[in-house]
Amino acid sequence: xxxxxxxxxxxxxLFTHRSKHFSIFVISIIxxxxxxxxxxxxxxLSKDIQYTLNSQPDFVVQKMKAGxxxxxxxxxxxxxxxxxxxxxxxxxxxxKYFFKPLKQSFTIVGVDFFEEQNSKNLKTxxxxxxxxxxxxxxxxxxxxxxKKLFDKFKYDKSYFFTTPLGESIEVEIxxxxxxxxxxxxxxMIILPKELAKIVLGLDEFxxxxxxxxxxxxxERANAKVEIILKDxxxxxxxxxxxxxxxxxxxxxxxxxxxxxxxxxILTFLLILYQRYSMINSSDKKEIAILKAVGWSxxxxxxxxxxxxxxxxxxxxxxxxxxxxIYIFVAKAPFLMQIFLGFSNLDxxxxxxxxxxxxxIVTLFIFYVVPFLCVILIPVWKIATVDxxxxxx
Amino acid sequence: MIFKVFFTIFFIIFLxxxxxxxxxxxxxxxxxxxxxxxxxxxxxxxxxxFSNAYSEDNSQLQNKPYLFHKSTNHMDFIYVK
Numbered sequence: 346x347x348x349x350x351x352x353x354x355x356x357x358x359l360f361t362h363r364s365k366h367f368s369i370f371v372i373s374i375i376x377x378x379x380x381x382x383x384x385x386x387x388x389x390l391s392k393d394i395q396y397t398l399n400s401q402p403d404f405v406v407q408k409m410k411a412g413x414x415x416x417x418x419x420x421x422x423x424x425x426x427x428x429x430x431x432x433x434x435x436x437x438x439x440x441k442y443f444f445k446p447l448k449q450s451f452t453i454v455g456v457d458f459f460e461e462q463n464s465k466n467l468k469t470x471x472x473x474x475x476x477x478x479x480x481x482x483x484x485x486x487x488x489x490x491x492k493k494l495f496d497k498f499k500y501d502k503s504y505f506f507t508t509p510l511g512e513s514i515e516v517e518i519x520x521x522x523x524x525x526x527x528x529x530x531x532x533m534i535i536l537p538k539e540l541a542k543i544v545l546g547l548d549e550f551x552x553x554x555x556x557x558x559x560x561x562x563x564e565r566a567n568a569k570v571e572i573i574l575k576d577x578x579x580x581x582x583x584x585x586x587x588x589x590x591x592x593x594x595x596x597x598x599x600x601x602x603x604x605x606x607x608x609x610i611l612t613f614l615l616i617l618y619q620r621y622s623m624i625n626s627s628d629k630k631e632i633a634i635l636k637a638v639g640w641s642x643x644x645x646x647x648x649x650x651x652x653x654x655x656x657x658x659x660x661x662x663x664x665x666x667x668x669x670i671y672i673f674v675a676k677a678p679f680l681m682q683i684f685l686g687f688s689n690l691d692x693x694x695x696x697x698x699x700x701x702x703x704x705i706v707t708l709f710i711f712y713v714v715p716f717l718c719v720i721l722i723p724v725w726k727i728a729t730v731d732x733x734x735x736x737x
Numbered sequence: 738m739i740f741k742v743f744f745t746i747f748f749i750i751f752l753x754x755x756x757x758x759x760x761x762x763x764x765x766x767x768x769x770x771x772x773x774x775x776x777x778x779x780x781x782x783x784x785x786x787f788s789n790a791y792s793e794d795n796s797q798l799q800n801k802p803y804l805f806h807k808s809t810n811h812m813d814f815i816y817v818k
Contacts, residue, residue: 353739353740356739356740356743357739359743360739360742393770393773396770396773396774397770397773397774397776397777397783398777398783399774400774400777400778400783401777401782401783402781435781437781437782439780439782454780454782456779456780456781462778463779466775466776466778466779467775467779469771469772469775470772470775470776470779522776525768525769525772525773526772526773526776528773529773529776529777529780529783530776533780535779535780556781556782587783659746659750662750662753662754663750663753665757666750666753666754666756666757669757669760673760674760695769697764697766697769697770698760698761698764699761700757700758700761
């Protein structure tokens with residue numbers, strides 16, 4: 346049955362019925378395009394987060410008061426350092442800085458540039474870095490979103506920060522971080538730690554919170570309990586908490602789209618079923634003629650399966666290709682803003698291309714199988730009707 | 738003629754998938770992950786630049802019951818004491 350003349354007949358059928366298949370073809374492309382776009386963007390972001398979160402400190406210790414995070418005393422660092430198995434205890438200085446002209450906030454991060462490890466990392470991030478010049482005076486490094494905003498308001502070389510005490514401090518821009526890291530650095534201004542404290546209004550002997558590592562995995566649970574017992578109202582956030590938090594966030598957003606997709610695909614299948622249930626007389630005649638010339642029901646079903654499989658396959662493939670181009674080449678306008686917020690600074694992030702084979706195969710199965718089933722049932726019903734009746 | 742049309746469609750789809758694989762293969766992922774990791778190590782923090790309208794950030798993590806958190810059991814607590 347599956348010989349050359351069968352395929353010629355199959356393609357001929359598709360070609361003659363092209364207007365009939367066109368609307369289904371276009372709707373299918375749109376459906377696959379939307380779902381695979383969401384799938385591509387969420388897997389790419391999740392992968393980026395998974396790879397990056399491992400560099401995050403194992404624990405972050407925050408001081409709480411009345412359910413709010415408050416500044417933490419630096420004297421706690423010494424106490425934490427005494428705990429067995431704890432390494433690299435460092436204070437972190439960060440906070441939001443309100444940018445009045447646009448009523449939006451930047452994230453200010455204080456970094457100790459004199460630390461050897463930090464200067465190494467900075468060299469990876471900034472290609473034109475000249476460390477001796479950089480350390481001569483207090484410079485800042487800004488994210489690409491901040492740069493765009495500064496350019497708009499003509500802060501080309503420096504910016505005047507206003508401290509909570511009402512003083513004005515001018516800080517020169519040294520370099521701009523590129524788009525590859527803008528997932529983390531888009532609204533970021535990196536300042537020397539002491540200067541960041543002044544801008545954020547932090548006390549000299551205080552920090553935003555404390556970060557630490559516990560290299561031995563088996564000691565982590567104990568270290569956590571011991572840290573909590575060091576002082577009142579301490580909150581310890583582990584790396585695992587952060588991981589599950591961020592992944593849940595993206596899974597939640599993908600899930601939302603998935604629910605919408607299920608509703609849409611069910612409606613689509615219903616329309617498809619109705620359309621094939623009301624097959625017109627010419628279609629009935631066609632099936633009857635095939636039966637009259639000796640085709641069995643099985644052969645007719647085979648023809649219909651192939652015909653509709655080709656439509657589904659073409660639309661699925663084109664949908665996937667278009668969504669890949671939209672997400673990774675065109676940088677996902679609109680959809681990116683749904684995933685990463687839209688009222689923030691202008692965002693341009695280069696998504697890392699990642700092909701989730703498992704998800705694509707699952708999508709293919711969940712799309713093509715119901716598609717074929719919905720079409721086969723009415724066709725089978727007609728194919729079993731008596732030939733004479735159908736032709737009449 | 739009809740065959741030609743369908744084979745052109747097949748060929749276009751094939752080229753499309755080739756482009757996807759080429760784009761995925763040629764992208765310098767290692768350099769990007771290095772940069773992202775350096776960013777996290779450098780600033781010692783991991784905060785995705787969500788919009789300001791969002792209040793979802795690390796500080797919103799729920800304050801879990803520390804002592805009996807899933808990674809800590811009752812015995813650990815007694816041991817520490």
